[in-house]
Amino acid sequence: MAEVITNGQDSGQGNQPQLVLQKIYVKDVSFEAPNAPQIFHEIDENDQPQVQLNLGQKATDLGNDLYEVVLSLTLTCTVGERTAYLAEVEQAGLFGIAGFNEADHAGIVGSYCPNLLFPYARQVISSLVLEGGFPPFLLQPINFDALYTEQQRRMAEGDEAPAMLNS
Numbered sequence: 001m002a003e004v005i006t007n008g009q010d011s012g013q014g015n016q017p018q019l020v021l022q023k024i025y026v027k028d029v030s031f032e033a034p035n036a037p038q039i040f041h042e043i044d045e046n047d048q049p050q051v052q053l054n055l056g057q058k059a060t061d062l063g064n065d066l067y068e069v070v071l072s073l074t075l076t077c078t079v080g081e082r083t084a085y086l087a088e089v090e091q092a093g094l095f096g097i098a099g100f101n102e103a104d105h106a107g108i109v110g111s112y113c114p115n116l117l118f119p120y121a122r123q124v125i126s127s128l129v130l131e132g133g134f135p136p137f138l139l140q141p142i143n144f145d146a147l148y149t150e151q152q153r154r155m156a157e158g159d160e161a162p163a164m165l166n167s
Contacts, residue, residue: 015098015099016099017098017099017100017104018065018096018097018098018099019095019096019097019100019108019112020095020096020097021093021094021095021116022066022093022094022095022096023093023094024091024092024093024116024117024120025091025092025093026089026090026091026092026120026124027070027090027091027092028088028089028090029088029089029090029124029128030086030087030088030089031085031086031087031088031128031129031131031132032083032085032086033084033085033132033133033134034083034086035082035083035084036132036133039079039082039084040133042079042080042082042084043079043084043134043135047079047080048079049077049078049079049084050077050078050079051075051076051077051137052075052076052078053073053074053075053139054072054073054074054076055071055072055073055074055142055147056071056072057069057070057071057072057110057114058070058072059109059110059113062094065096065097065098066094066095066096066097067094067095067096067097067109067113068092068093068094068095069092069093069095069109069113069114069117070090070091070092071090071091071092071113071114071117071118071121072088072089072090072091073087073088073089073091073121073122073125073139074086074087074088075087075088075125075129075137075139077129077134077137084134085129085132085134087125087128087129087132089121089124089125089128091117091118091120091121091124092117093113093116093117095108095109095113097109107148110144110148110151110152111144111145111147111148112144114144115144115145118141118142118144122138122139125137125139126138126139
């Protein structure tokens with residue numbers, strides 16, 4: 001049900017929680033193929049490529065209940081000891097978040113927002129790899145709820161090292 005606003009006043013429902021996605025954008029992107037063109041021949045004939053994904057996120061309070069959440073993905077593909085490619089994207093979003101208790105607010109920023117940003121980041125990574133001349137690569141879905149829960153557990157135990165994902 002939509003909230004009705006009349007003459008700048010809300011409909012009397014009090015301080016209702018609000019979550020508004022205002023903008024999704026690429027903040028930074030990079031692609032490197034440091035051993036091209038020789039690496040193309042090696043991929044066809046030698047070792048299987050090994051792919052590692054590093055995942056990170058950060059949130060910045062911009063004031064007035066506006067937050068920038070940035071999901072960082074770095075995909076590194078190696079063949080033997082040589083790097084085939086390195087694809088990086090910082091996918092960002094502006095979110096209006098108001099009226100939530102502290103725990104819910106942290107969960108929104110730590111899990112819900114990255115979950116919304118991931119499909120966009122996955123598409124950018126996929127396009128970079130393909131346009132770089134390499135076989136298509138599709139990142140598998142990531143359970144941000146589980147990552148957030150694990151991060152909360154580690155912080156409660158005093159281990160504040162961020163969890164990294166390898167595949």
